[in-house]
Amino acid sequence: MKIHSIKFKITCWYTGIITLLFGVIFLCALWYLGRYSEEAIREELRDETGDLLESFYEDFPDFPMENRTLFFDDGVMLSIYGEDSEFMDGIFPEDFPRDTPLMAGDMRKIRRQGKSWFVYDRKTELSDGRAVWIRSIYSYNSLVTDNLWMLRLMAVIFPLIAVFTGMVGYHMLVKALRPVLIITETANEITSSMTLSRRIPVPMNRDEFYELCRTFNRMLESLEKNFLRERQFSSDAAHELRTPVSVILSHCEYCLEELDLPEEAEDEIKVIQKKALQMSEMVSRLLEISRSERKKDRLEKEEVDLVLLAESVAEELQEKAEQKEITIEIDDQLKNPVILADMSMMTRLFINLTDNAIVYGRKRGYLRIHLLEEEGKVRILFEDNGIGIPPEEQEHIWDRFYQADAGHTRDGNFGLGLFMVRQIVEWHNGTASVESRPGRGSIFTVILPRENF
Numbered sequence: 478m479k480i481h482s483i484k485f486k487i488t489c490w491y492t493g494i495i496t497l498l499f500g501v502i503f504l505c506a507l508w509y510l511g512r513y514s515e516e517a518i519r520e521e522l523r524d525e526t527g528d529l530l531e532s533f534y535e536d537f538p539d540f541p542m543e544n545r546t547l548f549f550d551d552g553v554m555l556s557i558y559g560e561d562s563e564f565m566d567g568i569f570p571e572d573f574p575r576d577t578p579l580m581a582g583d584m585r586k587i588r589r590q591g592k593s594w595f596v597y598d599r600k601t602e603l604s605d606g607r608a609v610w611i612r613s614i615y616s617y618n619s620l621v622t623d624n625l626w627m628l629r630l631m632a633v634i635f636p637l638i639a640v641f642t643g644m645v646g647y648h649m650l651v652k653a654l655r656p657v658l659i660i661t662e663t664a665n666e667i668t669s670s671m672t673l674s675r676r677i678p679v680p681m682n683r684d685e686f687y688e689l690c691r692t693f694n695r696m697l698e699s700l701e702k703n704f705l706r707e708r709q710f711s712s713d714a715a716h717e718l719r720t721p722v723s724v725i726l727s728h729c730e731y732c733l734e735e736l737d738l739p740e741e742a743e744d745e746i747k748v749i750q751k752k753a754l755q756m757s758e759m760v761s762r763l764l765e766i767s768r769s770e771r772k773k774d775r776l777e778k779e780e781v782d783l784v785l786l787a788e789s790v791a792e793e794l795q796e797k798a799e800q801k802e803i804t805i806e807i808d809d810q811l812k813n814p815v816i817l818a819d820m821s822m823m824t825r826l827f828i829n830l831t832d833n834a835i836v837y838g839r840k841r842g843y844l845r846i847h848l849l850e851e852e853g854k855v856r857i858l859f860e861d862n863g864i865g866i867p868p869e870e871q872e873h874i875w876d877r878f879y880q881a882d883a884g885h886t887r888d889g890n891f892g893l894g895l896f897m898v899r900q901i902v903e904w905h906n907g908t909a910s911v912e913s914r915p916g917r918g919s920i921f922t923v924i925l926p927r928e929n930f
């Protein structure tokens with residue numbers, strides 16, 4: 478389904494309503510002009526003629542008049558005839574049939590050759606006793622033209638008003654909904670950088686957005702508190718576990734080396750020792766994570782030669798790889814292999830990704846570490862042809878303690894490796910991602926910017 482923004486929807490709604498309203502007004506105007514305008518014009522013509530005649534009588538002693546403007550007012554034209562209908566003076570609209578007989582009574586509508594006029598004849602007596610006819614004429618064509626002109630004007634102005642109100646309304650909505658944009662952006666930044674200490678800027682106006690931002694900030698505050706508490710808990714737990722685990726290990730060692738135990742008891746102790754070793758490994762990882770988290774804001778950056786690092790990690794894990802006959806190849810395409818980064822963290826990143834490729838690699842498989850140059854960045858690919866990761870698991874493998882496809886997980890793996898990788902990469906302002914096909918292999922991609930160091 479197509480998603481439209483609220484701004485778009487509201488703008489469409491009220492522009493639609495305004496257009497509808499204007500449409501109704503327009504139709505009413507059309508109806509009114511057609512139905513009532515003729516009647517209104519008759520009325521007006523009567524009034525105008527009355528006014529005109531009044532001023533006409535005042536000036537009549539000077540008749541015939543010099544001032545011919547008296548014969549015309551607001552589209553009404555006057556002409557004067559003698560008692561026997563002989564034309565004396567006056568003006569006529571163009572094409573008006575002058576032979577139209579004079580006729581006392583109400584207003585008439587005269588039609589000739591597609592044109593029409595309203596005519597109003599009145600017989601009156603002048604002050605000197607003469608009887609005269611006064612004819613007022615109004616051109617109906619000009620009325621139609623006036624109406625048409627008005628309708629055309631409305632037809633142009635209404636859509637313009639609709640477009641204008643639509644644009645102004647959209648602009649106002651953009652302004653009014655700006656806090657929503659800021660909230661969304663900040664929330665996205667918090668999600669991508671996992672910096673729960675950030676807060677959403679609270680708007681000055683004490684409106685609904687003000688309350689929303691404050692509520693969000695309260696939520697972030699409690700999330701941050703819980704997150705810190707949980708982090709503190711794993712760090713404390715790791716610290717607390719370190720001593721008992723090393724005591725168990727040293728006792729196991731003592732029993733196995735110093736005591737003459739029956740074979741069965743020795744086997745049992747070996748199982749305890751193996752599990753205690755795994756536990757010790759996990760405790761070390763957790764302690765390493767909490768140490769890294771503490772120093773993430775002040776990384777100890779130094780020159781790290783990525784080629785040398787890849788080679789030394791490959792060498793370190795060579796024996797493990799050989800057990801599965803996995804070959805490790807390094808494909809160096811870097812112009813400059815040196816970046817500024819935290820050495821211990823980079824080492825952990827290479828170890829975790831290389832180790833995973835061996836652990837989840839197939840027998841007689843391969844791991845290819847590609848070191849590629851990109852504009853202002855280095856792109857590191859860890860490509861294996863191992864078991865791969867099901868698509869639905871791929872977004873979760875970066876979570877703490879998450880292990881995809883439990884059936885394939887191995888002893889000594891705790892679901893912390895990729896969590897550490899992503900944290901290290903983010904602390905270095907980079908990105909980490911995976912492409913994988915079950916049964917075909919995986920490519921883990923790490924991108925690290927050069928200039929930010």
Ligand code: ADP
Nearest residue numbers: 833834837865874880881890891892893894895
């Ligand atoms: P673990 O300690 O279990 O290896 P990680 O965080 O390193 O934890 O990895 C999380 C999960 O991602 C693993 O349990 C595994 O299922 C999957 N995974 C990681 N790397 C690979 C890989 N190269 N090939 C296949 N699956 C992998």
